[in-house]
Amino acid sequence: MKDSQSRLDDILTKLRERNCRITSQRIAIIEAFLNSDKHPSVEMVYEEVRKTFRAISLATVYKTVSLLKELEEILEIGFSSGHNRYDGKKPYPHPHLICSKCNTIIEPDIDLLDQITAEIEKLSGYQILSSQLEFFGVCPSCQKQRK
Amino acid sequence: MKDSQSRLDDILTKLRERNCRITSQRIAIIEAFLNSDKHPSVEMVYEEVRKTFRAISLATVYKTVSLLKELEEILEIGFSSGHNRYDGKKPYPHPHLICSKCNTIIEPDIDLLDQITAEIEKLSGYQILSSQLEFFGVCPSCQKQRK
DNA sequence: ATACATGCAAAACATTTGCATAAGA
DNA sequence: TCTTATGCAAATGTTTTGCATGTAT
Numbered sequence: 359m360k361d362s363q364s365r366l367d368d369i370l371t372k373l374r375e376r377n378c379r380i381t382s383q384r385i386a387i388i389e390a391f392l393n394s395d396k397h398p399s400v401e402m403v404y405e406e407v408r409k410t411f412r413a414i415s416l417a418t419v420y421k422t423v424s425l426l427k428e429l430e431e432i433l434e435i436g437f438s439s440g441h442n443r444y445d446g447k448k449p450y451p452h453p454h455l456i457c458s459k460c461n462t463i464i465e466p467d468i469d470l471l472d473q474i475t476a477e478i479e480k481l482s483g484y485q486i487l488s489s490q491l492e493f494f495g496v497c498p499s500c501q502k503q504r505k
Numbered sequence: 506m507k508d509s510q511s512r513l514d515d516i517l518t519k520l521r522e523r524n525c526r527i528t529s530q531r532i533a534i535i536e537a538f539l540n541s542d543k544h545p546s547v548e549m550v551y552e553e554v555r556k557t558f559r560a561i562s563l564a565t566v567y568k569t570v571s572l573l574k575e576l577e578e579i580l581e582i583g584f585s586s587g588h589n590r591y592d593g594k595k596p597y598p599h600p601h602l603i604c605s606k607c608n609t610i611i612e613p614d615i616d617l618l619d620q621i622t623a624e625i626e627k628l629s630g631y632q633i634l635s636s637q638l639e640f641f642g643v644c645p646s647c648q649k650q651r652k
Numbered sequence: 653a654t655a656c657a658t659g660c661a662a663a664a665c666a667t668t669t670g671c672a673t674a675a676g677a
Numbered sequence: 678t679c680t681t682a683t684g685c686a687a688a689t690g691t692t693t694t695g696c697a698t699g700t701a702t
Binding site: 524548563564567571588 | 690691692693700701
């Protein structure tokens with residue numbers, strides 16, 4: 359896996375190619391995604407970036423998220439009821455395991471998605487663009503706690 | 506797979522056990538879910554039920570959806586940006602293949618999810634409650650059309 | 653008779669959009 | 678300089694909630 363410095367450089371290059379401007383806010387938002395292993399929500403990134411840019415607006419974060427999704431540099435982990443989360447470290451489809459109590463997200467060590475995707479593509483005639491595989495459950499730590 | 510009449514009976518029994526009332530609106534909503542193979546949205550069910558109950562409100566449909574989810578009699582197919590869809594025919598986790606152009610949902614013939622779930626449960630120590638496996642792509646029919 | 657469900661309107665929520673101002677190229 | 682980005686506020690779209698009224702049991 360690429361380190362976050364070279365990831366950042368790649369993203370900045372893509373932005374330049376698109377005639378997008380390299381602003382300090384954008385860099386801060388991108389870094390927040392690249393440096394977090396918490397699979398942050400937009401709100402979490404907003405709070406993180408706000409430590410440096412107190413006046414930044416949520417709208418700016420949303421616009422950058424939408425840009426990074428287009429560039430395929432972050433992966434959206436879709437939740438049915440809002441509260442989407444994002445993976446900036448591995449921006450390609452892979453499974454997630456989400457604790458229904460504490461909402462922690464981890465990555466189970468299973469590597470079948472590519473094969474399954476290829477098989478479905480062949481069987482169905484669909485041209486598959488992306489996929490989502492999410493497991494919801496109770497993590498060991500939350501299982502110990504009553505309630 | 507159970508036919509929709511016995512599914513309906515089962516659901517009505519569950520409702521009685523919960524001291525929920527059997528209203529004609531509820532029956533109509535449940536039947537709309539059980540009889541559709543289109544993986545309908547709340548809006549679609551609302552429009553369907555409105556053919557019979559012109560005054561029904563969206564709120565009633567939402568409340569019934571929430572009830573049916575609790576009873577595990579419909580499966581929510583989560584979309585990241587609202588527009589959730591529901592499967593009332595097979596209300597247990599199974600893969601879906603969604604056309605990104607026409608939004609048609611079909612069910613690929615792949616039966617690995619249970620095994621993968623069991624394996625992840627064992628490896629992670631999580632107690633897995635549910636899962637979602639969704640593939641997004643372009644269906645053969647939409648591939649033929651330009652744009 | 654007495655819960656519980658319905659329908660309406662308002663609220664809540666995440667997300668998007670429009671626009672004047674600020675700032676990168 | 679000229680175009681794109683920012684921040685604010687308002688708008689959007691979906692889902693939820695509160696409450697008076699209606700209805701199943």
